[in-house]
Amino acid sequence: MKYITGMMLALLISTTSCGKNEKAPPAKTAPTNLTLHVVVNTDNSGAVAFTAAANNAVSYDYDFGNGINKTVANGITNYTYPGSGTYAVKVTAKSADGLTLSKSADVTVTIASGLVWSDEFNTDGAPDPAKWGYDIGTGDNGWGNAESQYYTDRSKNVSISNGILKITAMKEKLFRQCLYLRKNTHPG
Secondary structure (H helix, E strand, O other): OHHHHHHHHHHHHHHHHHHHHOOOOOOOOOOEEEEEEEEEOOOOOOEEEEEEEEEOOOEEEEEOOOOOEEEEOOOEEEEEOOOOEEEEEEEEEEOOOOOEEEEEEEEEEOOOOOOOOOOOOOOOEOOOOOOOOOOOEOOOOOOOOOOOOOEOOOOOOEEEEOOEEEEOOOOOOHHHHHHHHHHHHOOO
């Protein structure tokens, strides 16, 4: 019995002494004081500048509220939204220990659609050659849809009158023209 009691006492001492000698693991550090600053560009382009900052953060994950995500190390990023609307943006700061802190903000952007190019056809006659060009020929080589047609720049097919561009398709006797061209190109 003394032997069993001695072993129990030795076991009890060894288990309690092991716990006293071990050091507790260091506490994990989480990000704190997360701020998010949002600047929407006033030119109605949809461009937005984001700046996030937090103590103990080593990276920032942005969810722009439209299915697009981005990770940056310094918390600063820009994003251009493709359409007008209000987006719920979420930024998550991460510490070196993998702990996180998140903050959200609603961002409203307006994208103005404007005229990209125009021609008012203010001058009667032919279209302005600085703005317009012609594809001339039969369209063989792939650009004419393999149709029986001839592309032209003749004034009877294209003209401007009273601010209106007029494009006129005309039925031509191509067979006779082809014979005439053959006869002139291959005399004999």
